Amino acid sequence: MARAGHKTAQKKGGRGDDGRLVVATNRRARHDYTLSDTWEAGLVLSGTEVKSLRAGRASLVDGFVSVDRGEAWLEAVHIPEYTEGTWTNHPVRRRRKLLLHKLEIEKMGAEIREGGMTVVPLQLYFTGGRAKVEIALAQGKKNWDKRQTLRERQDTREAQRAISLRVRQGE
Secondary structure (H helix, E strand, O other): OOOOOOOOHHHHOOEOOOOOEEEEEOHHHHHHEEEEEEEEEEEOOOHHHHHHHHOOOOEOOOOEEEEEOOEEEEEOOEOOOOOOOOOOOOOOOOOEEEEOOHHHHHHHHHHHHHHOOEEEEEEEEEEOOEEEEEEEEEEEOOHHHHHHHHHHHHHHHHHHHHHHHHHHHHO
16 A cells, blocks of 8 residues: 555556556657667566555656667666665666567667667556566657657647637537
8 A cells, every 4th residue: 555645656657458557658758769669678676676666666767778798788767765675775777687589689789789779768667567668769869850740749739629629610
C-alpha cells in the first residue's frame, strides 16, 4: 500500500490495454529525435532499484544506450534511492545491463558506429512483474526540423477543430 503523499506507478501511469504498468516515459525523445527501430529489453536491477521503480520514481530524460564488448548498457537513467533502503541502496545513475538477443545488440552497435545514430529509452514499465525498457534507434533532429514538426502538428489540430466546428454548426 502506498503512503500518503507518494505517487505509485499505478497512480502515475496505470496499466494500459497491453498490461503494462508504466513507470516513466521519455516524451522529450520523440521531440528531439527521429525514431526508427524499437526494441523491448529487460533490465538487470538490484532490489532497491525495483522497489524505487514500483513506487513510480524514475527519469529517462538524459538516458542513452551504449554497446560495449557485445553487451548493451543503459546509461544516465536516474532511479532515485529507495526511501526505506539502508546501506544497501543503489547508486542513482549507474550503468544497467540490458537483456537483448545477440543479433539485436550487433545490429544496434553497427547502427551506432556507422550511421551516426544513437539509441534512446522511450518508456520504462513492468510487464508480468518484470522491469522492461522500450528503446529506439534515433537520429537527432535539427532545430528547423523540430519547428516544422510542431507546425504540422498545429496545422492538423486546427483542421480538426474547423471540421468539428462545421459538424456542430451543421446539426
